[in-house]
Amino acid sequence: MVRPARTHAATLDDVAARAGVSRATASRVLAGSSKVSERAQQAVRDAATELSYVARQAARELAGGRSDAIAFVVSETRERFFADPFFAGVLRGAQAAASDHRRQLMFAIVSTDDDRARFEEYAAGGHLGGAMFLSVHANEHLPGRLERLGIPVVLAGRPPGRRPALPFVSPDNVAGGRSAAHVLIERGCRHVATIAGPPDMTASGDRLLGFRAELAEHGLPLSDELVVAGDFSPDSGYEVARGLLARDPGIDGIFAANDLMALGALRALREAGRSVPDDVAVVGFDDVPLAAQAHPPLTTVRQPLEAMGRQMTRMLLDALDGLPVTSVTLATELVVRDSA
Amino acid sequence: MVRPARTHAATLDDVAARAGVSRATASRVLAGSSKVSERAQQAVRDAATELSYVARQAARELAGGRSDAIAFVVSETRERFFADPFFAGVLRGAQAAASDHRRQLMFAIVSTDDDRARFEEYAAGGHLGGAMFLSVHANEHLPGRLERLGIPVVLAGRPPGRRPALPFVSPDNVAGGRSAAHVLIERGCRHVATIAGPPDMTASGDRLLGFRAELAEHGLPLSDELVVAGDFSPDSGYEVARGLLARDPGIDGIFAANDLMALGALRALREAGRSVPDDVAVVGFDDVPLAAQAHPPLTTVRQPLEAMGRQMTRMLLDALDGLPVTSVTLATELVVRDSA
DNA sequence: CTGAAAGCGCTTACAG
DNA sequence: CTGAAAGCGCTTACAG
Known part of the structure; x- marks a missing residue:
């Protein structure tokens, strides 16, 4: 051993030396190239394992000209x-x-x-x-x-x-919106409203589209006054729900485009003395971890x-x-x- | 221009050339070294800006022998x-x-x-x-x-x-535990329990320590049967609260070591027909985003x-x-x- | 299939 | 204060 002690981890050269091949061959094996003899492959792999070799990402990136982060x-x-x-x-x-x-x-x-x-x-x-x-x-x-x-x-x-x-x-936001409408209809709701998401996101539009389509197919057209957008925050759900309820006390079902807004709506309903789901049924979207702890536990459309x-x-x-x-x-x- | 067109971003050599200094000097300036003349500093900085130079992290890491990720x-x-x-x-x-x-x-x-x-x-x-x-x-x-x-x-x-x-x-978990006890005491609670955190985390022990100390200083020792650990999940909070309530119906205050468990406890109390905070007051820890949407909105110790x-x-x-x-x-x- | 060699873009002693 | 030079650890044509 003439070389000074290595401070740290094994390098590709170490692996190559131990395997008795050139650095180039070692590199090829580790890169998964097939154009290397079985013998060399085995030797390199063994050497790498024994030395618990880990390629330096930085060197690889520099040499290869690309990053895989x-x-x-x-x-x-x-x-x-x-x-x-x-x-x-x-x-x-x-x-x-x-x-x-x-x-x-x-x-x-x-x-x-x-x-x-x-x-x-x-x-x-x-x-x-x-x-x-x-x-x-x-x-x-x-x-x-x-x-x-x-x-x-x-x-x-x-x-x-x-x-x-x-x-x-x-x-599948459209299908999700449909299923929300579906539960509400099954629940017997006949006068539903929706707290939509921000208009600049397609998720909002798609959920609304599905919701509206399902409703229409059951003879329950959704009028524009019953569609009010929130910003996906609980507070916006609370505010929108309050406004909706004040304007149209006959609402018996609400679909919120996400759970956070649904939770806000639940709070508004509680304050308004409306029971859920008997007076007003509520469906959310997402299935956030706390949806099950809500009062009442939230029915919702789960995103994967x-x-x-x-x-x-x-x-x-x-x-x-x-x-x-x-x-x-x-x-x-x-x-x-x-x-x- | 004899050199072939660069495919992409400017390199340190480009900056140095444009600034009329060596690569080493350019590197020093960009590294923030003070041992460089004002003139050179200015020239290098200007060149870097004009070329919108961004150092390659990989090269820097390789050469410098260390990473700053x-x-x-x-x-x-x-x-x-x-x-x-x-x-x-x-x-x-x-x-x-x-x-x-x-x-x-x-x-x-x-x-x-x-x-x-x-x-x-x-x-x-x-x-x-x-x-x-x-x-x-x-x-x-x-x-x-x-x-x-x-x-x-x-x-x-x-x-x-x-x-x-x-x-x-x-x-400051100890102080946080103390303040939880403090509200409960102020609320008039005299028979409190706690849903502690997992015993293998110091946060659990420290919160309990503070809670217990404050209670004791007010002449309200906390007996061991009223200390039951959960695992920080809502479900564990629910279960522990149920057990506590069943065993000791006289409990009038609960401190949960985090909000998730507090939310679970709230659910258990609701199911048990106990009103919060009148029958049983509840304090959590964390101030999670949905704490304000809970029923009732959760009093809690906020972590920064x-x-x-x-x-x-x-x-x-x-x-x-x-x-x-x-x-x-x-x-x-x-x-x-x-x-x- | 394999090796010698160049080069990726920087940093940092080493000499001025 | 500054430059020439070596070297960080790899990949990849280029020749066998």
């Missing part, structure tokens, strides 16, 4: 990220899939234009293999810009516009949050491998509890 | 990460601080031994500048192992043991989640700069609503 970016205020379990649910799935594929997940919240500029700059610096975007509003241009930079992008939710340019993963996260990660990894990627819609599930 | 790691099940807004709150703060310092945040959940091994391997690969750990249970050894690898670590919450080896950021996240990130960055780091305890705040 993927980013989970929430384009919302930090406040909403915190308040809505939706994000954590998808994040959980994305992280699980990334971990399964031994990828690291980068986490970012971009809520200001400054954040956006920073993130774009970072991405332009070549540090990103791909990015998934959560909560994309109509005026959000960052995903498109990244795409143009050559960075694979996947969106959570269908982007606005007829022919979406970017691949997305979405729950974890599956959405996993799916987005997989699509990004596919894109990184040069595979074609197409949008996916995942089924929702009605969870019947006591509120409707 | 910091990891946010949750050592809990993915399920709990999703169910408890606590994590999202701290994550929000950590991300904000990282972004302010132009650092990327790595996100990981380690819930199995396999996850742990994978993460340690990754860290050992030199990819990490530092890591903060959330939800550290008594038998969690990963933080210590990273520390021994020379990677700065900060914990959320005081680790078990008398003389914690690792720096931490913690809410975002501040905790920010603080942990700052400590990690300090450690990366070679500065000494010491543990910090942050004040909690009583939020009085209707449940107590």
